[in-house]
Amino acid sequence: MAVLLPLGVAAAVVAALLPLTRVVLPGQWMPGTVVLIVAALASGYLARRAGLAALAVTLIETGVWAVLVMLFFLRDTALLWVIPTTETVDELFRLLATAAEEITYGAAPLRAGSPLAFLIVASVGLLAIVVDHVVVTARMPLLAGVALIAVSLIPSIVVPDEIDVVAFVLLSASILFLMRVDTLSRQAPKARAATRGAGVPATAAGIGVVAVVVTLVVAPSLPQPLARSAPGGVNVGSGIDATLQLGDDLRRPREVEVLRMYSTSPLPPYLRATTLSTFDGAVWLPDEDEAEVLDDQTEMESVSVASEIRLEEYTTDVSIQNLASTWLPMPFPAVGVTGLDGDWSTVADNRTVISDGGRTQDQEYEVLTQVPRPTREQIRTYDASPSGLRPELTQLPEGLPDIVGDLAREVTAGTSNDYDALIALQAWFRGSEFRYSLDAPVDDGFDGTGAEAVAQFLEQKEGYCVHYAGAFALMARVLDMPSRIVVGYLPGTSTTDAIEGQTVYSVSSSQLHAWPEIHFEGLGWISFEPTNSLGTPTNFSAATSLTGPAADRGDAAQTDDADPTPTPTLLPEETGPQEGQALGDRGESGGAVPVVGVVTALLLLLAAPGLLRAARTRRLLGAARAGDAVAAWSVVQDAAIDLGIPVPAGDTPRTLAARLVEDHGAPSAALAVLVEAVERASYAPSGTVASAAPETLADAAAASASELLRSAPIARRILAVATPRSLVMRPGSAFAGAGARART
Template structure:
């Protein structure tokens, strides 16, 4: 029998094996672990939702539904069910569980939807939408919103289960998970949650690695029982996998550290007007105004015109509950907005009430809270459905939007004399205990300072006037930066204590400190979120002055309740606003264009008031907190250009790494390493979507690649022959530079032909996202 040629493929039947794992084999090789990794990634992506949605039973319900869906997928794949059957079964389970938890009353056996069940859906969707529009983060999740959120999470679980476990595209699933994670950041701007980001990044990396490992296990399973003629090669795949895993882990850790450490230090891009990213083009009723006010570009959010002697403050929301850390927006009962919904403003005997008319035109403000002068008794000409909250005289959207609205407000301003407000005193009669509540562990400096500043005052009004004068004196300064640099950019008692020591801050610090100090003196107080009066334009319409209000004039101020007068506004923020004066009863009442009305019942509201010795109001209401006047367009555009360049660089990193890797392989081939040229071809085949199992011989893979249109068969045959000679020839270690350069040339020609043979999207993906960069 003649000796067998060692270079003949027949001499190595193991390497001739061309079997490759099917999707079914791959899923059976690691479906349970992959589903578990997907569950972890889903939980990690959903955790930040708790920042905008209050926790409750819906969290456990959603987790149970997702676990059930993924478990059904694991079981059916183990039973070798077709992919379409698995997906349909998961959909059926999701519908049954959502029906059981939220629509069992109209379902057959509690899990089978009926026409009555489907008839409920529009109502549920409308109610959930209303909760989202009107709610203040964290939104209390009632049945409609819970049904919507759980259904959305179930649908996401089914989609990602198919994408990751069936279609084997974990990178695409990661994009969806990042989008879900970003929802809270877009809904409620806040500092980046570093811990949540790290959890998401680690979960995504584990998901990708779990999918890669399942492929490896499937390939090794198919190759089981085959023994290499070169036993020393048996550990090579493991070594290569371990090395690649180490490299991947290093890159992953570096990426996470870069995102956590470097990204927060990058300058924020300057937002442009009209694109929805400008500063304070919405109203955040959570007293988180610092970031909005610090943004450098202004947007004109609205304009006003009025017959009042001065432009009014515009109130949007009130905050009465204070737990020591945050002020909670009021969530009182609402009624459909009608001419009588807000009710009359009432005052004690002999106290003047004057009516004024103000027209507000919304430009670039998108908020569920409607800015209105206070105290309003009616709002006319609004488009859409609106609701009134009579307890604090605010208006919120039911099914409407603020942009483009122009509406007329009627206000009844209570105008006591100086003697009347001094004699009235504050009162808690008919008010909630929340308006005087204080935390038990409040720093002593707050109450001690309030007592010290008001020690010489004889009545409640004079005490509050003394506090206001102190805050507006030279002892304090307005600053958007000092609070941040000293770490007390908030409204809690610890931030107030720091503020009283630093004596520099912005409206949130002044308003919160004033309101809490008033409570230490036994007075009911609350905070209002809205806008400063704006800046007069010099124009007039129907003999009414016109003012524009910019985004930087978003503001917070305190109110205190007085007997027979109602809620009285104070302006402690240093250098902003223009506190009004009171006239003594012996002074004549100037004509101001308003109409006196008579109300002689219990007190409710009051007009903006200020201490006796505050400066007289000026025609312009308030200077903006910050402007972009004179700012170069190039300076405005540079941050955006930086972001665009940064995104492009990030997108090109895989392509650059892949190109560098291929360059090294061709360089090695040129020095005589023919196998490096073959690795170049194998990775190119994977880039265009071709399966390249480790057990497949070069000749078998070459035959498949030569079948692609345009691939030069002679080049493939030449390279395969060179690889076989280098692997099995007697002088494999003596391959010279000439064969190596020929192999490199063949490899380049084969890759170019493979890329040209596929569609443009596939070719673009192959270049931008080479698979060798992401998988071991």
């Protein structure tokens, strides 16, 4: 019976892992994960057979996990393949950072490289150890089942799809198996035999079958909520307001699918509709530049870049589902559009496409883009200069509130070039001082981008993309940098469909967005993303190109006609990188300072349990000095649990005290004082005089705990101080009594 629980745990963890294959393509991470699960659980089983305490079992399993993870992923940086070094720590952080970037910026299904495989294998191995401890040691299989179900649901939330029947059935069977084996292991042999003959297995199987049928058959047949249309037949939120009055659009209670797209770009691009350069103090106005007729036979001008700058081409196919607009959503920088119906024109300056009397509804078209990639060193040598540009790109309204200029100069003080100044502004907006909100602007009456609205936004530090983009653009102009604002759409969310091997993305009306652009002489328009908690800030790498997903798309740094766009992600981000630091860039020197910081952090982390335990003991002794006998007795119980001494629920204070004196060298006189006090507090009539003075209670508790610790073996004392189990185990719980079972 003892071997069945670890086997059930292994099966349940593997079953919970199966849905992950819809998010991450199967690869070498799967056998590695299975090997790690089996090895860790097998070591735990053998440790229990040897009669070791529950904490020792978990430590052994964790040790096996650490050794295998080192051998699988970090052996090249370790001594004898398993002893970590400072290089191992650096490699560990590199793997974690790279894996985080792959998850944040990648599109499902991901192809797992070493970083992502490391994260999956290590995480699932730890999950197996935790589940084993909860099921086998704490004997709480139902709690473990809830955790496993939650883990198995995550891939379905990330990539909605039909139910994975095989994984669901295996996980359900595994959880029912764990519960059944745990129940049988608690019964005496005669009762176990009687239960087997009472139809309990058949009942459990019946419950499982009903659950599977309800999940797979009944639930999908229930009515699903549908998006509704407005009375006129056009869905709510199916237009673009290019005057930046986007508040109502973003706050509409019902959203609709605007378009679908797929692209050969490594990440789905932002789609721009139009640009706004003129600000009259009240609103930003769309550009009305001269347009040229565009058809399938007319190509747009190619992107011109310096010979040392890499240029890559991508194609993006767009299908409009519900959008009535004269502006065509386009990736940037576009050099060609095919497949459009009707008459269309293109504006050369911003590479947007507008309708000559037609509409975007039901259009299906393909856009060719050419994306340049300058480096961080290159962009730092260029100025955000207004030379040769239209005057409205630097024009400021009369009576601009002083707060705009004052804050612009204050935030950028100390920077030595235009790029670093803009990065400082971007990081400031995305920092903890600001908060993204669709409601705050309405409540406080500044729903717009006028100069006064920008001033109020900078004071209140709450708003949505319109406020961030407007404030950033004006602050850049105060610093003599030409700026404009782009209105368009975020890239949307991935669907389960794929065309020509490319994931199809769905863009909804709520993903209407605005972001600022700054013009760099010799590079062109460069986008920044100041909106707190949306997108990813623009950053450039130190050597080759933009890092992170924008590097793959290459659209955060463009030439004269090339325009960058923020990276498409909706994950919150509290702060942006400082001083041009690229996302995930660890700097150009791996000096001693980061190592010292890592070591210090690890030491503080290791010391945290002991410090928390000491604080708890001081609090209990303080209560004992106030006359609390139960608090004094708790000091002794905690000390026993920390040393691995069982404190089961069936032991009375007198029984436990006798065992502590006889088997563990506790002082009998001090324990006698505590036992009499706690018994009197528990059973004596109210108002009875205490048997001992409060100071005596505290001294007896402290003396008993100290003597228990002194009498224990040195290894157990170290574990008691470094990893005090009493922080998570309470007297009388299954955990606290587990040591008794391990020794029987």
